[in-house]
Amino acid sequence: MQFIAGRKFARLGANLKVVFATSEFAPLIKTGGLADVSGSLPGALAQLDVGVRVLLPGYPAVLRAVPSEPIAHIPSLGAIPAAMLLYAHSRQGVDLLLIDCPALYERPGNPYLGADGKDWPDNDIRFGLLSRTAALLGSRASPLGWRPDVIHCQDWQAALAPVYLKYLPGARAASIVTIHNLAYQGNFPHASLARVGLPPSAFTMEGAEFYGQLGFLKGGLACADAITTVSPTYAREICGEALGFGLQGILSARAAALSGILNGVDTDTWNPATDAQIAQCYDADHLDDKRANKRMLQETLGLPVEDATPVLGVVSRLVEQKGIDLVAAVAERILETPVQLVIQGTGERGLEERVLALAKRHPRRVGVRIAYDEALAHAIEAGADVFLMPSRFEPCGMNQMYSQRYGTLPIGCRTGGLADSITDCTPQTLAAGTANGFTFAPASADALHEAIRRALALYRDPPSWRRVQRAAMARDVSWKASAKEYVKVYERVLRH
Numbered sequence: 001m002q003f004i005a006g007r008k009f010a011r012l013g014a015n016l017k018v019v020f021a022t023s024e025f026a027p028l029i030k031t032g033g034l035a036d037v038s039g040s041l042p043g044a045l046a047q048l049d050v051g052v053r054v055l056l057p058g059y060p061a062v063l064r065a066v067p068s069e070p071i072a073h074i075p076s077l078g079a080i081p082a083a084m085l086l087y088a089h090s091r092q093g094v095d096l097l098l099i100d101c102p103a104l105y106e107r108p109g110n111p112y113l114g115a116d117g118k119d120w121p122d123n124d125i126r127f128g129l130l131s132r133t134a135a136l137l138g139s140r141a142s143p144l145g146w147r148p149d150v151i152h153c154q155d156w157q158a159a160l161a162p163v164y165l166k167y168l169p170g171a172r173a174a175s176i177v178t179i180h181n182l183a184y185q186g187n188f189p190h191a192s193l194a195r196v197g198l199p200p201s202a203f204t205m206e207g208a209e210f211y212g213q214l215g216f217l218k219g220g221l222a223c224a225d226a227i228t229t230v231s232p233t234y235a236r237e238i239c240g241e242a243l244g245f246g247l248q249g250i251l252s253a254r255a256a257a258l259s260g261i262l263n264g265v266d267t268d269t270w271n272p273a274t275d276a277q278i279a280q281c282y283d284a285d286h287l288d289d290k291r292a293n294k295r296m297l298q299e300t301l302g303l304p305v306e307d308a309t310p311v312l313g314v315v316s317r318l319v320e321q322k323g324i325d326l327v328a329a330v331a332e333r334i335l336e337t338p339v340q341l342v343i344q345g346t347g348e349r350g351l352e353e354r355v356l357a358l359a360k361r362h363p364r365r366v367g368v369r370i371a372y373d374e375a376l377a378h379a380i381e382a383g384a385d386v387f388l389m390p391s392r393f394e395p396c397g398m399n400q401m402y403s404q405r406y407g408t409l410p411i412g413c414r415t416g417g418l419a420d421s422i423t424d425c426t427p428q429t430l431a432a433g434t435a436n437g438f439t440f441a442p443a444s445a446d447a448l449h450e451a452i453r454r455a456l457a458l459y460r461d462p463p464s465w466r467r468v469q470r471a472a473m474a475r476d477v478s479w480k481a482s483a484k485e486y487v488k489v490y491e492r493v494l495r496h
Contacts, residue, residue, distance in 0.1 A: 016490055017051040019097070019148045019173070021134035021158035023111055023127065025054060025090070026266075028062045031110060032317070033263075033398050034155055034180050037230070040266040041486070042094045044479035048487055053148070055134055055158075057126070058086060058100040059111060066090060068098055072143035074136065078197030080129050085143065099133055124188040127157040127216065128196035135164030138173030150490045151175045156186030159220030160196065163208050166223050167199060174493040177220040179229040181395050182238050182245050183321070186216030211246070221250050225493040227258045228486070230396035231417035235260030243393050261486060262420050263396040264479030270381070270402045277378040284473040287407055287466065290382065297383030300376070301367025303340050310459050311340045312452070313384030313408065315377045315399055318347030318355065318370075323390030323413065328354045329445035334452055335365050342384065344369045344376055381406045386455050392443045394418050404436055404472035409465075411451045414441040421477075425458060425468055436472035 024030055026039030042052045056062060068088035076082040083101035090096050099105070104126045107114075114120055131153070136142055138151040138161070151173045153161045162175035192214040193203050203209045208219025221227055229235045237243040239252045251258060268274075272290075273283040279296035282289035291307055298305045312334070316322045324347070331341060343355050343366070352370050359368040369376060381387070387403035389412040396417030400410040404421075412418035418439065425435035440451035458465050 015049070015051075016150065016487065017146070017148045018045065018053070018150045018152055018490065019055050019134055019137050020045075020052055020152050020154070021055040021130060021161060022154040023057060023130060023157035025056050025062070025096075028065050028090070029056075029059050029111060031112070033396070036266065036398055037180065037263055038154060039092065040264065040479055041483060043092045044264065044483035045486065046094060047480075048483055050487060050490075053095045053097050053146075054090070055097045055099070055130070055137070057105045057111070057130055058098040059105050060108075062098060063100070066096065066098075068096075068100075070100070074099065074129075074133055074143065077132060078128075079195040080125050080132060080197060083129060083133070085133065097137075099129060101129060104129060123186075124192040124195055124214070127186065128160060128192075131158050131160035131216070132164050132197070134158055134161040135168060138165060138175070139168040140170035140172075141168055148173050149494055152486075152490075153177045153220060153224070155180045156184055156217040156220070159186065159224075160198075160208070160216045161220070162223035162225070163198060163202055163219040167202065174225045174490070174496075175220075175223070176226045176228060176489060176493065177217070177224040179217070179227065179238070179395070182217075182229075182243065182247060185210075185218065185245065185247070187213045187218075188216070189213060218247060218250065221247065221254065225257070225496065226489050227251070227254060228489060229258070229260050231262045231420045232260035233419045234393075234395045234416040237393070237416060259485075259489065261482050261489075262417060263398060263401075264482045265398055265401045265405070265477050267405070267478045270378075270405050272382055272406045275378055275382065277375045278382040279379070284407065284470045287469060290407060293379065293382035294385070295383075297342065297379050298340065298367075300379060301342050301369065302363070303342075303367050304364055306338075306340075309338050309340055310385045310456060311342060311383065312386045312388055313380040314341075314343040314345065314388050315380050316343075316345045316347075316389070318343075318345045318351040320348070320351075321392055322347075323392055323443060323448070324351050324355070326390045326443065326445050326448050327388055328358060330449045330452065331358050331366070333449055335362055337456065339456065340365055340367070342367045342380055344371065344373065344380060346370055346372060381408055384408050385459060386411060386452070388448075388452075389413070389418060390440075390443060390448045391415065391418065397421070400437065401475075401477040404475050405477060407469040407473050409455060409468060409472060410437040411448070411455055412437065412439055413443045413448075414439040415443070421475075425454065430464060430468065433467065433471055435468050436475060437468075
């Protein structure tokens with residue numbers, strides 16, 4: 001097989017064409033950080049002269065949100081039905097390619113789960129169509145005249161594209177798989193191989209076979225020309241048994257093709273100086289105005305309005321990975337001091353009940369909202385003093401960077417992207433002006449409690465607290481640097 005292009009580039013990104021294949025795209029469809037990345041990174045790539053088009057399933061919410069027009073027919077394959085490819089333009093200024101297939105995507109709610117909270121039983125076909133379409137666009141069989149140089153596949157939902165590409169004739173685009181969370185792999189029964197239209201030869205240890213199952217992510221990791229993940233530390237961690245989730249062997253074997261690029265954030269949406277969703281805008285030179293957001297947050301969650309009381313905030317999926325059980329475990333200890341705790345999120349029923357019980361026992365100290373509300377998430381980032389992220393593992397994490405933007409100092413476990421983005425406040429980093437939050441290890445209740453204790457001690461030293469706030473707000477957390485690193489990966493695989 002040959003690549004479509006092997007050109008030399010006069011300047012970074014010039015003339016590159018990329019299909020960015022993803023199952024989520026903020027603000028049109030979102031369940032987590034993948035949507036935020038997909039909604040921000042393509043625009044940053046476009047600023048570097050990359051011709052990027054985002055390929056996305058045509059969920060009802062997406063088709064309602066953007067006007068579109070049909071541009072191509074996608075033929076059926078195996079159990080995957082035929083579909084139409086639609087063109088649309090996002091409000092971010094990025095071109096969208098939408099896969100219109102009502103039989104697969106015209107369903108309510110979550111892109112992955114039914115009303116019973118279980119995976120849709122045909123997710124192999126639903127995301128096989130996404131992967132197959134991405135591969136078609138990068139091959140001689142493309143229904144479009146526009147031909148990409150690179151297919152950039154996001155997570156397991158698009159990761160089968162490099163496998164399809166392997167079996168398409170003629171020149172092909174280069175392929176890259178980005179791992180956002182290795183815990184989610186897209187593993188399906190052996191019968192899914194025929195359902196998604198792949199030949200038996202794809203079902204090998206060197207291909208998409210994974211312990212007797214069809215592995216979407218496994219296949220992508222085996223066949224992609226490059227692999228990236230969302231932070232340098234996480235790239236190292238997933239090569240070991242503890243966080244490799246059974247894929248550490250292939251990741252170690254492909255270490256030369258693996259790199260970690262720290263995510264950025266949407267600095268227009270998450271900007272305290274212009275944020276229309278908070279009570280009062282502010283910046284690093286007007287941090288006293290942050291207090292109005294604290295008061296509004298306290299009022300919203302039914303807590304006493306107390307300027308001097310530090311507020312600890314959590315916006316998270318309420319699951320064990322995120323360390324919410326650690327927050328619950330230390331809550332009684334930290335509530336012995338004057339402090340308030342606000343938690344927003346949904347997740348495991350047991351953890352939801354645990355934090356709700358905490359709020360019931362301490363109605364004047366704990367506010368809990370079992371939901372995901374974007375406006376409240378902004379209010380917590382702006383109104384809290386400290387943001388808790390005690391994740392047991394965290395591929396990148398974005399809330400710690402949102403928090404830094406808002407002068408809300410993050411406390412994070414020293415893992416993955418948290419280790420790469422938070423500089424722990426120590427006497428040395430405080431003196432050097434580099435401290436921008438607090439880190440701890442291991443992921444235990446005692447270690448978290450000690451980090452909170454250190455943060456509250458600094459809070460009682462207003463001049464030092466203000467210095468760390470300003471250092472956090474000064475961090476460049478935009479996509480500019482990260483987008484340049486992705487372009488270098490694109491160019492490297494095309495030169496190979």
